[in-house]
Amino acid sequence: MMDEFRPPWWLRNRHLQTFLGARGDEERVSAGTLVHRVPTADGEALALHEDAPETPSATSDSPAVLLIHGLAGSHRSGYVVRIGQGLVRAGWRVFRMDMRGCGAGESWAHKPPHAGLTQDVHAALCFINAHYKQHRLALVGFSLGGNLVLKFLGELGRGDYSSTSGSIELCYAISVSPPIDLSLAADMMEQGTGRIYTAYFMKMLQRQLRTKLELWEHWRAQAARVGEHRVLKTIREFDDAYTAPLAGFASAADYYQRSSSKSLLDFINVPCDLLVAKDDPIVPFASYQGLSPEGAWLKNAPGQMFAMNHGGHLGFIDRRDRDARQAHNELMMANVIPHRRWMDRWICQRLIKVVQHKT
Numbered sequence: 001m002m003d004e005f006r007p008p009w010w011l012r013n014r015h016l017q018t019f020l021g022a023r024g025d026e027e028r029v030s031a032g033t034l035v036h037r038v039p040t041a042d043g044e045a046l047a048l049h050e051d052a053p054e055t056p057s058a059t060s061d062s063p064a065v066l067l068i069h070g071l072a073g074s075h076r077s078g079y080v081v082r083i084g085q086g087l088v089r090a091g092w093r094v095f096r097m098d099m100r101g102c103g104a105g106e107s108w109a110h111k112p113p114h115a116g117l118t119q120d121v122h123a124a125l126c127f128i129n130a131h132y133k134q135h136r137l138a139l140v141g142f143s144l145g146g147n148l149v150l151k152f153l154g155e156l157g158r159g160d161y162s163s164t165s166g167s168i169e170l171c172y173a174i175s176v177s178p179p180i181d182l183s184l185a186a187d188m189m190e191q192g193t194g195r196i197y198t199a200y201f202m203k204m205l206q207r208q209l210r211t212k213l214e215l216w217e218h219w220r221a222q223a224a225r226v227g228e229h230r231v232l233k234t235i236r237e238f239d240d241a242y243t244a245p246l247a248g249f250a251s252a253a254d255y256y257q258r259s260s261s262k263s264l265l266d267f268i269n270v271p272c273d274l275l276v277a278k279d280d281p282i283v284p285f286a287s288y289q290g291l292s293p294e295g296a297w298l299k300n301a302p303g304q305m306f307a308m309n310h311g312g313h314l315g316f317i318d319r320r321d322r323d324a325r326q327a328h329n330e331l332m333m334a335n336v337i338p339h340r341r342w343m344d345r346w347i348c349q350r351l352i353k354v355v356q357h358k359t
Helices: 014-022 078-089 118-132 144-158 182-189 194-215 217-226 235-247 252-259 262-267 321-330 342-356
Strands: 034-039 045-051 064-068 093-097 137-142 170-176 272-277 305-308
Touching: 014 194, 034 118, 045 078, 045 118, 064 078, 064 118, 064 144, 078 093, 078 137, 078 342, 093 118, 118 137, 118 144, 137 144, 137 342, 144 170, 144 262, 170 342, 182 194, 182 235, 182 252, 194 217, 194 235, 217 235, 235 252, 272 342
Parallel strands: 064 093, 064 137, 137 170, 170 272, 272 305
Antiparallel strands: 034 045, 045 093
């Protein structure tokens, strides 16, 4: 296992890692992808995209994984597509979930996507188990989706889904760069170079907002209350104006407090690994204060916290493609797509080691 991330000297800058990591979004998706409409507990629906292994004989008992994107992303986010394609080639059944009202399910729900909407994770997992009876099922979340994964696991362990938890056979999870303290992350985005990332996310959120205003009266009514000509400059302002009121929170502060996963980590009883970068310019490493960076980081489940010195936010790019192919061949993982992104290779290898060989 490659548990050490060592980029070359010219890739040790956290902003370069983050910017390069964001490239490759909207990558090509297989024409054979199935799109499922999954009902949610509150009467709306979300989109779940399924990619089956290419070898028919592998589909009956193949391991499966549910991948969840981050803020302003979708099932087409580059990291989700790349990792999904690699696992499909390795014989996995892959499900890429669009958060509520995102991607293909944008017109299926008027409620906004947010970091605490764990009922959607539960709905997706129940759908997978009901239709495929998976005995080796994993869960992976990125950034905001990573917080969603941890919060769901904590609620599951706390017994919040006790009436239906028996239908979920979840054996492993990975959370990558999760903002487990949403307020701290919002603070960081409003200071110094964090404003650069705020501008990027706000551009994407404003694009989503325009679509929401065209689709839903709820959003138009809220826009009237906010003031149609008011300029929202930060994610906190956007959450205060739209996410919180439309999702049932009193304010952005209330949303951040109730949706952060950090207070629920001690309830997690599913094996789970955490991958973070100490130089992440979006999620402050201080968020993970109190968590053990070595050995087990959960009280009630096995798992490790892999805290890398470099990597930025969802970057973790270490080699040229030629070097990645050589490392790929040395590890004898012929079915996994070689890629210059260490994060992609690490997640695929971790899943295969922990889940695929589980009997």
